[in-house]
Amino acid sequence: MxxxxxxxxxxxxxxxxxxxxxxxxxxxxxxxxxxxxxxxxxxxxxxxxxxxxxxxxxxxxNSSKTRKMYADKMSMLGFDVKEEEVFGTAYCSAMYLKTVCKLEGKVYLIGSNAMKQELEAVGIQQTGVGPDHISGKQADWANVPLDPEVKAVVVGFDEHFSYMKLNRALQYLTQQGCLFVGTNRDTRLPLEGGKAVPGTGCLLQAVETAAQRQAQTVGKxxxxxxxxxxxxxxxxxxxxxxxxxxxxxxxxxxxxxxxxxxxxxxxxxxxxxxxxxxxxxxxxxxxxxxxxxxxxxxxxxxxxxx
Amino acid sequence: MxxxxxxxxxxxxxxxxxxxxxxxxxxxxxxxxxxxxxxxxxxxxxxxxxxxxxxxxxxxxNSSKTRKMYADKMSMLGFDVKEEEVFGTAYCSAMYLKTVCKLEGKVYLIGSNAMKQELEAVGIQQTGVGPDHISGKQADWANVPLDPEVKAVVVGFDEHFSYMKLNRALQYLTQQGCLFVGTNRDTRLPLEGGKAVPGTGCLLQAVETAAQRQAQTVGKxxxxxxxxxxxxxxxxxxxxxxxxxxxxxxxxxxxxxxxxxxxxxxxxxxxxxxxxxxxxxxxxxxxxxxxxxxxxxxxxxxxxxx
Missing domain, CATH: 3.40.50.1000 (HAD superfamily/HAD-like)
Structure with missing residues (x-):
């Protein structure tokens, strides 16, 4: 060659x-x-x-789909692919937490429903997905109730990312021994016509800046x-x-x-x-x-x- | 000495x-x-x-108060202070846009009601404050309606910071000639008892990462x-x-x-x-x-x- x-x-x-x-x-x-x-x-x-x-x-x-969701999309587009052949960061993050970190405890999840499903599939509990809007004042934010079982913060793509989620992540990450994992650092999701929307890397940067810690990232x-x-x-x-x-x-x-x-x-x-x-x-x-x-x-x- | x-x-x-x-x-x-x-x-x-x-x-x-709000707080605490003696980043950002940037156009504002007021006080229009929740899908986000009069994105402290605001900022910042100003880069707001909540620096990092541009910051x-x-x-x-x-x-x-x-x-x-x-x-x-x-x-x- x-x-x-x-x-x-x-x-x-x-x-x-x-x-x-x-x-x-x-x-x-x-x-x-x-x-x-x-x-x-x-x-x-x-x-x-x-x-x-x-x-x-x-x-x-991309952390917004499970292996099954990818395999289904591929079949629909004419690819002959099995679920087991697909490695997305939703699945790989769950594997990373289980096999490398050997996590014993819950995940505070900034991420998608797909990430929730992949975590559950390997037996890892998480705190739930969806909107988390602000209420109260600064002192309330700093004293927001935390789940004592949470031992890791995981950041993936989350269209419901909010100041309150950023704050919750900070509060968990200042606790002794809390793991910090990101799916990937891609700064943008490119779309047709040269357009793009913010990627997981932006959300991860915000959390890293708040926590004054670097996340371990799983993705390419x-x-x-x-x-x-x-x-x-x-x-x-x-x-x-x-x-x-x-x-x-x-x-x-x-x-x-x-x-x-x-x-x-x-x-x-x-x-x-x-x-x-x-x-x-x-x-x-x-x-x-x-x-x-x-x-x-x-x-x-x-x-x-x- | x-x-x-x-x-x-x-x-x-x-x-x-x-x-x-x-x-x-x-x-x-x-x-x-x-x-x-x-x-x-x-x-x-x-x-x-x-x-x-x-x-x-x-x-x-701190960009969450107007000069008047600071002066009022100071009077209440026993300080003999006039509004004109207070320089917060809400006020200084407005001055920066007016006197240094000589902005002709509207501001897309990620920030507080105080910032809105200080901008208006120097005659600069802005797009409004408060929640901006997500709806639709990726292609909708990339094609979100933009105000053609916006010529600057300004990022200050915003407890309603959200993925949608991050996305809107990205869409404005990829337009030719759009200015990009941040109030400050403080990563945390410290509170009593060693606690802290995320500061403007975290939000600014997220926007900078998405836009692949550095903001000009006004604050110390x-x-x-x-x-x-x-x-x-x-x-x-x-x-x-x-x-x-x-x-x-x-x-x-x-x-x-x-x-x-x-x-x-x-x-x-x-x-x-x-x-x-x-x-x-x-x-x-x-x-x-x-x-x-x-x-x-x-x-x-x-x-x-x-």
């Missing part, structure tokens, strides 16, 4: 790369779909990879999501490819875990972004330079059909 | 320092009061300073608050003393503006904090070392009564 990085993947190189791997990890949004629409050709690529004997997994930082580029996949399916990192549209999360995860990396241009990052990292001369930024790039994962189709 | 910094102010040194200044700037919370109680002796100190011909001003990062340690006082009252910075309980805001403001600085230990920072900055050898941290410290501003009383 070529020794240089950020190579356009085409022609014979595609088959060569696919032959060199047994497992392929895909990010979802911007890679296999955008919003509620499959990237054209993506379902065939995924399904053919599996027919050709590859293990295929999905790793997404942290290696935990790969560890999850690898431990459950026995993935060989030397024969594994990570495919994503973001350099700072997807490609960085691949680099952090020693995987081959492929950038697809149907999402957030561009080849110019990757080249800027490459030329920066900054060691830390080299992890954001992919081995290869494609316009779309549909570019893998000819090699799979051939 | 002593050439070394962080000197305990007592005995003859008190009168010597007071004789060397014409104006004294006081922070409020932790300096002249705590919560709703005056620091014992503080009203006498302020009133005697004025009787002795000193100009006295109050500079506070930015020199603008001193400029406001100096331009209205002709203060000579060589003959001016800044008194505060926080090294990172109050003492830093004094250093930034070339004022004499006095730390009082009735609030947040300790002598050990100051000494740690002094010993750090870090140039930037030297600005957080006060010239003098006292247990309480009541320690100034004997020199004023003598």
């Amino acid at each position: 070529s020794g240089s990085k950020c190579t356009r993947l085409s022609g014979a190189l595609v088959k060569q790369l696919l032959d060199s791997v047994d497992s392929v990890l895909f990010d979802c949004d911007g890679v296999i779909w955008r919003g509620d629409q499959a990237i054209p050709g993506a379902p065939q690529v995924i399904n053919l990879l599996k027919e050709n004997g590859k293990k295929v997994f999905f790793v997404t930082n 580029p942290n290696h935990f999501m790969f560890d999850c996949v690898a431990s459950q399916f026995g993935v060989d990192r030397d024969r594994c490819l990570m495919v994503g549209d973001r350099l700072d999360t997807d490609i960085m995860l691949g680099s952090n875990c020693g995987l081959k990396t492929l950038l697809t241009l149907t999402g957030v990052s561009t080849v110019a972004d990757a080249e800027a990292h490459q030329k920066s001369g900054c060691a830390e930024r080299q992890g954001m330079v992919p081995d290869y790039y494609v316009e779309s994962i549909a570019d893998l189709l000819p090699a799979l059909q051939g | 002593s050439g070394s910094k962080c000197t305990r102010l007592s005995g003859a040194l008190v009168k010597q320092l007071l004789d060397s200044v014409d104006s004294v700037l006081f922070d409020c919370d932790g300096v002249i009061w705590r919560g709703d109680q005056a620091i014992p002796g503080a009203p006498q100190v302020i009133n005697l300073l004025k009787e002795n011909g000193k100009k006295v001003f109050f500079v506070t990062n 340690p930015n020199h603008f608050m001193f400029d406001c006082v100096a331009s209205q009252f002709g203060v000579d910075r060589d003959r001016c003393l800044m008194v505060g309980d926080r090294l990172d805001t109050d003492i830093m403001l004094g250093s930034n503006c070339g004022l004499k600085t006095l730390l009082t230990l009735t609030g947040v920072s300790t002598v050990a904090d100051a000494e740690a900055h002094q010993k750090s050898g870090c140039a930037e941290r030297q600005g957080m070392v006060p010239d003098y410290y006292v247990e309480s501003i009541a320690d100034l009383l004997p020199a004023l009564q003598g």
Whole structure:
């Protein structure tokens, strides 16, 4: 294979790369779909990879869906995917708390209903989701009743994020021994037409600033999501490819875990972004330079059909 | 006067320092009061300073009160203070937008009713305060109706801070030429008994993370608050003393503006904090070392009564 990085993947190189791997990890949004629409050709690529004997997994930082919700969405869009092949941060955070933190106690949850469900699925209790509006005055906020069983604050995407939730998190996090876990640090959720809405990273920053503590984050580029996949399916990192549209999360995860990396241009990052990292001369930024790039994962189709 | 910094102010040194200044700037919370109680002796100190011909001003990062609300509170606690002598960030932000930014347009306001009033008092329109709950889905949030007259986003303390406000701020801040101003960066509001609630700095961090932009902040340690006082009252910075309980805001403001600085230990920072900055050898941290410290501003009383 070529020794240089950020190579356009085409022609014979595609088959060569696919032959060199047994497992392929895909990010979802911007890679296999955008919003509620499959990237054209993506379902065939995924399904053919599996027919050709590859293990295929999905790793997404989005914490607003359970594994089941992802699998259902994928089926609807024509992907042949099982729930067990999907690793979202709602599920992975629950696994992290259970297997790494070995949490004994409840979670104060800033997050979605999906996170609640994934926590419950592994036997972790939480304080509930939904609105938490302000009332009373400063002294009341500082003395807000706390659940004595709470031993961890977990922050994921929460459209009901509020000053009161921020305050409750602060009060828990100043207690001795309270764990602090975030699903991911993505600052924006990109939408069609160049628009975006605030991502979990904004909420996490607010809580970290209040608590004067850094959260441990579970999502990409942290290696935990790969560890999850690898431990459950026995993935060989030397024969594994990570495919994503973001350099700072997807490609960085691949680099952090020693995987081959492929950038697809149907999402957030561009080849110019990757080249800027490459030329920066900054060691830390080299992890954001992919081995290869494609316009779309549909570019893998000819090699799979051939 | 002593050439070394962080000197305990007592005995003859008190009168010597007071004789060397014409104006004294006081922070409020932790300096002249705590919560709703005056620091014992503080009203006498302020009133005697004025009787002795000193100009006295109050500079506070707290954006939740108008100048009038502060003056009323001070009168109630026994301080002889006029509205014009109080410089809070609600008022100073309005002045900053009017005199420095020369804003022509409306403000999208994340803040208090006091901020609304101070903006209106200088003739700046704003979008209103109070709750802004979430509804709809991601695509609706990204396409939330925007007021075309808004030309600035202003972030102050807002107990109704919510995901929807964060999102609205992001949508405005991605528009060409939209100004971005924060009242201050204090991360916590300290309360009695070591408790605290999240401060404006947390909300500002969330908005900055979403917008991928830094706000211009008006509050201490930015020199603008001193400029406001100096331009209205002709203060000579060589003959001016800044008194505060926080090294990172109050003492830093004094250093930034070339004022004499006095730390009082009735609030947040300790002598050990100051000494740690002094010993750090870090140039930037030297600005957080006060010239003098006292247990309480009541320690100034004997020199004023003598």
